Amino acid sequence: MQELYLLILQGESDTLEFKKTITHPDRIARTLVSFANTRGGQILVGVQDDGTICGVDPDEEMYSLDKAIQLFCDPPVRVFYKEVEMEEGTVLKVIIPESATKPHLAKVKENDWRGYVRVKDESVQTSKLVEKSLTLEPASESLEEKLDHQQERILELLKKYRKLTLKDFMHLANLSRQRAKRLLVYLVLQGHVRLHDKEKEPFYTLS
Numbered sequence: 001m002q003e004l005y006l007l008i009l010q011g012e013s014d015t016l017e018f019k020k021t022i023t024h025p026d027r028i029a030r031t032l033v034s035f036a037n038t039r040g041g042q043i044l045v046g047v048q049d050d051g052t053i054c055g056v057d058p059d060e061e062m063y064s065l066d067k068a069i070q071l072f073c074d075p076p077v078r079v080f081y082k083e084v085e086m087e088e089g090t091v092l093k094v095i096i097p098e099s100a101t102k103p104h105l106a107k108v109k110e111n112d113w114r115g116y117v118r119v120k121d122e123s124v125q126t127s128k129l130v131e132k133s134l135t136l137e138p139a140s141e142s143l144e145e146k147l148d149h150q151q152e153r154i155l156e157l158l159k160k161y162r163k164l165t166l167k168d169f170m171h172l173a174n175l176s177r178q179r180a181k182r183l184l185v186y187l188v189l190q191g192h193v194r195l196h197d198k199e200k201e202p203f204y205t206l207s
Contacts (some may be wrong), residue, residue: 004084004091008044008051012121014191015041020048021056022064025116029072029106031144032065032096034116034123036077038189040098046091055089072107119191150175150183155192158206165203 012018015035022028035041045065046056062081082093103126105113107185115126153173157164169180180188184204187193191199192207 001084001086004086005045008047008053011051012049012108014077014118014120015039017041017042017043017121018049018051019045020054021045022061022068024109025064025068026072028065029068030116030123032077032079033073033104033106034118035096036099036104037102037115037126038098038118041096043094043096044091045094046089051192052090052092055086056092058083058090058092061092074105074107074113075101077104107146117189119189149181151187151192154183154187155206158193158204160162163203163205165201169204 007016008018009185010016016029019028028043031043037041045058045061049051058081065079065081069079077099078095080095080097082095084093103115105115108114116123117126118124134162154169157169158170161168161172165192166177166180166184169175169184173180175183185194186195188195188204191207194205196203196205
């Protein structure tokens with residue numbers, strides 16, 4: 001019980017979301033997919049946006065979540081459920097591990113499936129570049145530990161030049177195309193860098 005209060009106090013983040021109840025399976029699918037595509041996370045169902053516990057019927061919520069997973073996630077996202085009894089009511093903890101079979105897509109409408117990733121406390125639609133690059137790095141590897149120095153170099157270059165393309169990074173940081181792309185995708189997923197992919201030649205800026 002105490003553990004859940006402490007979790008709620010942290011607030012919504014790149015690994016935590018609050019839901020009063022699951023009313024739209026198609027919308028919750030985007031959240032499930034975004035966690036699976038990024039670093040994993042938890043959804044607390046029965047908790048309002050401001051952190052107030054309202055409680056839910058866990059069986060009803062699991063039914064809606066299972067429907068979302070089967071009908072609106074491709075491939076289906078793996079989740080674990082845990083019911084936590086609180087004084088204010090039951091909270092359903094939905095645990096979504098980072099997936100080893102990403103990218104997962106969410107169904108937006110008929111014949112329209114899109115990828116989502118978690119950036120800070122939002123589920124953000126991916127560009128095709130990010131979506132493709134999710135498959136480059138196995139979930140078991142920790143990019144964060146290996147690439148600290150190179151990440152700092154990329155952030156320094158963006159501070160200096162403000163706007164750079166993938167080719168610019170390859171040249172200025174002396175990186176291979178694949179390594180530069182992996183680094184940039186990782187920084188986009190962490191919310192440090194923004195990808196502008198609507199231009200003729202996509203470019204990156206600091207977030």
